[in-house]
Amino acid sequence: MNTSSYIEIMNSAIVSASHPPAPDPAQFKSTAVMALFFFRREPTLLFIQKADREGYAWRNQMAFPGGHVEQTDASVKQAAFRELYEETGIVSDNVEYIGSLGHFQTLKNRDIQAFTGIWNQKDEIVFETEEISRVLEIPFETLLKTHRKNGYAGHRPNVMELTYPYKDVVIWGVTAQIVHHLIEVIGEIL
Template identity: 30%
Template sequence: MSDPLAPLLAALARESASSSDFDLNPGVVLPEGRKLRPAGVLMPVQVIDGVAQVLLTKRASHLKHHPGQIAFPGGKQEESDADVTAAALREAHEEIGLPEDAVQVLGVLPTHETVTSFTVTPVIGLIERDFTITPEQGEVEEVFRVPLGHVTDKANFSVQGRRWLGQRRHYYTVPFGPYYIWGATARILRGLAERMSA
């Protein structure tokens, strides 16, 4: 029986460029000297019945920023965090109840710059034991799993657009069932998909 994590581990060993929310919008001119804040997100991977699954969150609908969007658990690096990996693990514990000692960090993906001026480091973590998913009620509406194979298959992605700050902005989407995965989350997954198909 093949290792469900083998394609992921092979992808992590490959090189690729960083990404941004502006990749599909070449006309956007970013301000010189802009200050980006470091952040970390965790892509929690769990093998269930021989299938690699990714845990994602649906953000609470009342939030000021990105309400209802699909996201990896994560957030900005605090002074108390040793690095962005520590920030990602801390936030995953706070947002979905994932104990830090239940995660084996497999590696990181290239950074992703967001429209909200964060430079996000995606951390890939293998969940090594069962835990009770506990959504942080003030921030997370739902936690769900999606097969890793679905969100790393380039055929499942499309480019869509909407008006943003008076201009048409394009972005990747990778829908799954009732979940509309787009924006930074979809762009990070698209980057992983490209590495896995290299």
């Protein structure tokens, strides 16, 4: 299947799906992430692993590129693209935007609006090692196999049991919730 076919299929599935709604904005600080696909032999998702720094709140955690919405951001979507560039060097012109996956809340009163798109791989990935230790490319099929094997399909496990191990890392917490939702929406059609 070619990239334009994936875009069409993903766009249709994401637009027609029900996504987690936004919470009361007075109770949560707005943040944004970009669940970014790219294609070599198969659909692959781009993740970052936060830096291994003493005292860093997100030390060693797996995440999608993203961060806080700033006052200078025109929208939450624009914040997701700004953060994507700041954390990976990927510019928005090289991403085919697909849509929003909805809102996911953290235990630390953050509302994360997750967006998704497809990267054309025309950028060289660069990142600041003070914040990010590495960028990982995880085949979507690997995440889907874990999803099925662990019985996650069709229901939402509690946050303590929902994990997606990959090689020497584990995707957990709100990032695992976003992965779970993404798989539930498009997993069977990719």
